[in-house]
Amino acid sequence: MAAEQIKSLIKSFGEDDEERFFSSAIQIAAAEARKGHVNIAQELKALIDKAKQNRSHHAFDKSATVHLSQPKRELLELIDIFQPQSTLKDMVLDLELKQTLDQLINEQKKAEILRQYNLSPQRKLLLMGPPGCGKTMTAEAIAGELGIPIFIVRLDGIMSKFMGESIVKLRLIFDSMVNQRAVYLFDEFDSIGSHRHLGQDVGEVKRVLNSFLINIEKDNSNSIIIAATNLPESLDKALFRRFDEIITYPRPDKKGIKKILKKLTQNYHFDQEVNLETLADASLGLNYSDIVKATEEAIKYMILSSENSLSLEVLTKTLHKKKI
Numbered sequence: 001m002a003a004e005q006i007k008s009l010i011k012s013f014g015e016d017d018e019e020r021f022f023s024s025a026i027q028i029a030a031a032e033a034r035k036g037h038v039n040i041a042q043e044l045k046a047l048i049d050k051a052k053q054n055r056s057h058h059a060f061d062k063s064a065t066v067h068l069s070q071p072k073r074e075l076l077e078l079i080d081i082f083q084p085q086s087t088l089k090d091m092v093l094d095l096e097l098k099q100t101l102d103q104l105i106n107e108q109k110k111a112e113i114l115r116q117y118n119l120s121p122q123r124k125l126l127l128m129g130p131p132g133c134g135k136t137m138t139a140e141a142i143a144g145e146l147g148i149p150i151f152i153v154r155l156d157g158i159m160s161k162f163m164g165e166s167i168v169k170l171r172l173i174f175d176s177m178v179n180q181r182a183v184y185l186f187d188e189f190d191s192i193g194s195h196r197h198l199g200q201d202v203g204e205v206k207r208v209l210n211s212f213l214i215n216i217e218k219d220n221s222n223s224i225i226i227a228a229t230n231l232p233e234s235l236d237k238a239l240f241r242r243f244d245e246i247i248t249y250p251r252p253d254k255k256g257i258k259k260i261l262k263k264l265t266q267n268y269h270f271d272q273e274v275n276l277e278t279l280a281d282a283s284l285g286l287n288y289s290d291i292v293k294a295t296e297e298a299i300k301y302m303i304l305s306s307e308n309s310l311s312l313e314v315l316t317k318t319l320h321k322k323k324i
């Protein structure tokens with residue numbers, strides 16, 4: 001084996017340059033094949049394929065805090081990187097929404113099969129709806145289901161911090177989608193997608209939006225792109241057709257409230273019989289986030305007052321407080 005290729009192999013490992021690592025490995029296999037060492041060449045090729053598969057499927061080693069080399073470090077100013085902590089099972093979703101998300105995950109997991117038929121999996125989503133109803137959580141859950149990290153892009157931060165340079169920064173993010181498969185969440189997307197801007201240079205916002213539209217159209221990476229907004233009415237209409245799927249997150253109805261309350265309290269006993277129906281009626285209008293917080297407050301109260309059952313009265317109160 002050529003010393004140069006082995007050196008390159010070791011160097012690329014040290015620099016966490018996966019692409020060069022595999023290309024050096026393939027060169028070594030090819031060199032063996034040329035020398036007539038068919039068996040070892042085949043063995044190497046099989047090892048490389050397996051390693052590649054492992055890297056892409058279990059893409060993310062939870063213990064590894066991504067090694068970021070030079071260009072990626074620049075990226076760190078623009079995004080927050082998280083290891084997803086939840087999956088779709090942690091969420092309360094109505095049937096239609098659940099089916100939509102299951103389909104997306106399935107297409108993503110079986111992307112290779114689809115590609116053989118010249119089809120691509122869905123991967124550009126626009127999530128809309130009031131706060132606290134699961135948009136950010138969905139992005140995290142998709143990453144969790146696929147075993148990839150979630151990169152949260154702070155568009156408003158980019159625009160205020162990098163005045164005049166936002167487009168270059170946006171380009172960096174889209175470039176990264178090719179190199180690092182992840183869920184890229186453009187949270188609070190209305191900061192560029194909207195007609196209404198407060199206190200920002202309108203010209204800059206328009207340029208960033210245009211640049212986003214061009215970039216998302218051109219993008220054919222393996223990453224998932226999610227834009228989320230609380231203000232769908234204000235979104236520029238040109239945006240809608242750039243996404244594979246537009247999903248609306250409603251406030252929970254009674255059924256949703258009952259489900260989340262049940263989920264949150266399933267490991268506890270109540271101090272009296274609970275009529276979920278009544279509790280749900282009293283909570284109508286709250287979002288999932290309020291209900292989670294109110295229930296956690298009641299659970300914390302139970303723990304700190306050394307009770308061993310959850311007080312229905314306290315929970316009713318903490319829920320009620322969220323309505324005001």
Ligand SMILES: Nc1ncnc2c1ncn2[C@@H]1O[C@H](COP(=O)(O)OP(=O)(O)O)[C@@H](O)[C@H]1O
Pocket residue numbers: 090091092093129130131132133134135136137138228249260288289290292
């Ligand atoms: N559909 C849901 N199922 C379960 N919990 C939810 C749901 N939606 C929101 N939550 C809870 O509320 C919190 C905030 O939700 P989030 O996804 O950030 O809302 P959004 O992005 O729509 O404003 C989540 O961390 C989770 O605890």
Ligand SMILES: [Mg+2]
Pocket residue numbers: 132135136137187228
């Ligand atoms: Mg959110």
